[in-house]
Amino acid sequence: MGWNEIFFGGMILIGLGAFLFFGRFRAGKAQRERQSKIRWRKH
């Protein structure tokens, strides 16, 4: 296994891990309670 596999394989694991873990939590207050949100129901 070369550096290419180690570096980019690590990126896959970290990126996917971040998605699977942090994706379960609600966004921060700054994101949820702002006025300029996209009005998805209107679109």
Place this chain on the structure above:
Amino acid sequence: MSKHNALTTFGRSGNPMFRGEAFKPDATFAETEAPGRMTLAGTVNKTGILLILCLVTASFTWNIFFRTGDPAAVSGFLWIGLIGGLILALITIFKRQWAGVTAPLYALAQGLALGGISAMFEAQYPGIVIQAMGLTFGTLGVLLLAYKSGLIKPTENFRLMIVAATGGIALLYLVSFVMGFFGSSIGFIHSNGLFGIGFSLFVVAIAALNLVLDFDFIEEAAEQGAPRYLEWYGAFSLMVTLIWLYLEILRLLAKLRSRN
């Protein structure tokens, strides 16, 4: 045309994933019973399932290509995956209540195509597939954190910009595809010159920013207590964007490698 009118006119067209009806019928979220409501964890789990399904069929065509070494051996699977994926995507967009069935089938079909395409790129540029996958999932993780923390705040204007750019790119690809039947093409799309690489970088950026719209759609739908089938629809939207991003990164890396 005032800014508001522009939003009204253009904001409701473009990316079919975010078309008018995508959210409107769910105005009765409050009437849905709590156990049947969409959650963030459910959407993440379903995205994980779709990724695994895609990987399974991708491994199948990947192995066939490297066992035979013949692109013709996978071309049938590739076209089945591409055309089947397109049909299933259209069904999912227009009948999102069916997403629980059509989204997994879409992931399986796209896996067939991706496995073949990836194997062909890998044979020509060894090591390119893991680089493209690393950059795709790296982008997913970084943009998710940027979104959750509030670093990126998608607004109506942001949405309008991304939908317009996505529509423009889709139109350009369609014109190039049709021109291909007449033995011609839009040269810079495929060139490995500076302009071609710049174009690819732009497309990668737009594909990545589509992820932010996906996150916002999922977050808002879960926040509003949308029906549970929208978990599959949200996971499907993410898959569509991730597959597009992966293919564009693959093309960009191939252009860069072909310059050496």
